[in-house]
Amino acid sequence: MIFRKSDKNGVNHMSEETRELKEIYGKIKRMSIDDIHEALKTAETEEERELYLNMTSFIMQMEQKKILKRKEKVHG
Secondary structure (H helix, E strand, O other): OOOOEEOOOOOEEOOHHHHHHHHHHHHHHHOOHHHHHHHHHOOOOHHHHHHHHHHHHHHHHHHHHHHHHHHHHHHO
């Protein structure tokens, strides 16, 4: 587990690994299901395949939330 370090003013600093993970998260959010399925087809290990399946589920949940929000706006 990576913990944030605080300086003398109490400001938290993220580790390089955490920054990289946050960048990856942003990239994943911008991916389409087709992108993930393409990666899934090329998975070399069961762990990699499982990760891509989990990412597919995550992307689909995000899309469902967007659709529900749009419906709420239309139907009040």
